[in-house]
Amino acid sequence: MSVTPPTAPSFVLVRPQMGENIGAAARAMLNFGLEHMRIVAPRDGWPNPAAVAMASGAGRVLDAARVSPDLPDALADCSFVFATTARDRDLTKPVYTPEAAMELAAQKIAAGQRVAVLFGPERAGLENDDISRANAIVSVPVNPEFASLNLAQCVLLMGYEWMRQQGNFTPVVQEMAGTDWAQHSEIEHLAKHYEERMEDAGFFYPEHKAASMKTNLRNMWSRLPLTRADVQMLHGTLRQMVRWKERG
Amino acid sequence: MSVTPPTAPSFVLVRPQMGENIGAAARAMLNFGLEHMRIVAPRDGWPNPAAVAMASGAGRVLDAARVSPDLPDALADCSFVFATTARDRDLTKPVYTPEAAMELAAQKIAAGQRVAVLFGPERAGLENDDISRANAIVSVPVNPEFASLNLAQCVLLMGYEWMRQQGNFTPVVQEMAGTDWAQHSEIEHLAKHYEERMEDAGFFYPEHKAASMKTNLRNMWSRLPLTRADVQMLHGTLRQMVRWKERG
Numbered sequence: 001m002s003v004t005p006p007t008a009p010s011f012v013l014v015r016p017q018m019g020e021n022i023g024a025a026a027r028a029m030l031n032f033g034l035e036h037m038r039i040v041a042p043r044d045g046w047p048n049p050a051a052v053a054m055a056s057g058a059g060r061v062l063d064a065a066r067v068s069p070d071l072p073d074a075l076a077d078c079s080f081v082f083a084t085t086a087r088d089r090d091l092t093k094p095v096y097t098p099e100a101a102m103e104l105a106a107q108k109i110a111a112g113q114r115v116a117v118l119f120g121p122e123r124a125g126l127e128n129d130d131i132s133r134a135n136a137i138v139s140v141p142v143n144p145e146f147a148s149l150n151l152a153q154c155v156l157l158m159g160y161e162w163m164r165q166q167g168n169f170t171p172v173v174q175e176m177a178g179t180d181w182a183q184h185s186e187i188e189h190l191a192k193h194y195e196e197r198m199e200d201a202g203f204f205y206p207e208h209k210a211a212s213m214k215t216n217l218r219n220m221w222s223r224l225p226l227t228r229a230d231v232q233m234l235h236g237t238l239r240q241m242v243r244w245k246e247r248g
Numbered sequence: 249m250s251v252t253p254p255t256a257p258s259f260v261l262v263r264p265q266m267g268e269n270i271g272a273a274a275r276a277m278l279n280f281g282l283e284h285m286r287i288v289a290p291r292d293g294w295p296n297p298a299a300v301a302m303a304s305g306a307g308r309v310l311d312a313a314r315v316s317p318d319l320p321d322a323l324a325d326c327s328f329v330f331a332t333t334a335r336d337r338d339l340t341k342p343v344y345t346p347e348a349a350m351e352l353a354a355q356k357i358a359a360g361q362r363v364a365v366l367f368g369p370e371r372a373g374l375e376n377d378d379i380s381r382a383n384a385i386v387s388v389p390v391n392p393e394f395a396s397l398n399l400a401q402c403v404l405l406m407g408y409e410w411m412r413q414q415g416n417f418t419p420v421v422q423e424m425a426g427t428d429w430a431q432h433s434e435i436e437h438l439a440k441h442y443e444e445r446m447e448d449a450g451f452f453y454p455e456h457k458a459a460s461m462k463t464n465l466r467n468m469w470s471r472l473p474l475t476r477a478d479v480q481m482l483h484g485t486l487r488q489m490v491r492w493k494e495r496g
Contacts (some may be wrong), residue, residue, distance in 0.1 A: 027396050028393060028401075030394040030396075031390045031391055031394060031395060031396055031397060032390065032391060037418075057394055057396065058394060058396070065426075075399055090426075092427060092475055092477070092478075099412070137395075140281045140408075141412075142280065142410060142411075143278060143279055143280060143281045143327065144280040146275075146279060146305055146306060147279060148279055148305065148306075149279060153276075153404055154400070155406070156401055156404065157404070157405070160388075160408070163345065163389060163390075164389075169266070172320075173342070173343045174342050175339060175341055175342075175343055177339055177342060179340060208457050227340050229340070230340075238273045246404055
């Protein structure tokens, strides 16, 4: 049991059945940097070779997993516990979306609290007796006519929301692949070059439509997010057309 | 091809290999109400019995799937295309998080546009040639030291973000299990009842601490989110203590 305050929630698999699913849950967790797994009364004992085989690169999550004989033992040092469940329960308990739950978890962890998220056995999910030990319910808002999340998928979605709450990634970035946005003068030059060649090529016809055709063309170049590399390439295509035309 | 404007994005599986993964992707989609699947050049042809077997309850997603020989055919009627990819590409292209991507998708779809999201083949993902046909990249922010999302998991996360963007669920609800929150007067009454019994029991001792002990107790009752059922139960415990005491 670690003594330093945790920086992430523990994910607690309650009475998991198939070793493969325990391994898949470990993989799902590690995708989002989560390494604290706890396991309560695994059906097939522990360690479980099928879990290890499935976990592959995420084996260290299993190696560090804490195995408990029952839920109270697994939760002894936790101060806030979420229970994941798909269906309504006859229990008075706040129900959070994954987003709201992981936001609350992040706040509590920042305040030095130890937070756990419970995941039930594959077939039936958590029992009301398990849920009665949790502070709150987390429910993934799935299609009510088709809810088929398996254990690792449920773990994956909670892990994803945890990583989202960390906010350590920007919503939109731009890969520039070594080039830069074209400046206005470069776009102007391109528009002019294009118009001249199209003029040469007799594109602006009939005459009474020529002015609006030019405006539309110029407007398009201005609107497009062109890079310097794009602009160079477009100049090149125009020059190539001329060469092609001049070859006759 | 439907003529009415779509209300959700199409998910396009590009050159998928295993039928099982196509079926699992259909399940992942239907969990979040997504039914428009397109499939480009599936390795094992179409229809695929392994896909059907895996899809089980989500078979209608496969039945309605549109199969294309190549990506341009699959995207012909789409006006905005996202390409999912895990690694950096040498392409100038905006990169969105799933959240930002599905927010933009929702805006475009609300404006009557047809939006597609591309998912690459299991082993290698989309090729740069595929990505060059997309308007933007979507990248799931996974642990850079362990990124192991499979096809259906990637579909699941995008579907989840799509449903989140629909905002048709409240972030936190409260299951009340047939009871209601206690009103202020009921909490007052409980606090008074408790204090009186504790007074009777000699709890507020030593005397110079009695006032602050009472304040703390009353403050606790006010702070707790108690239901009417909780309040009745707590009154009952106090009455039972009295009965127990009177039995001597």
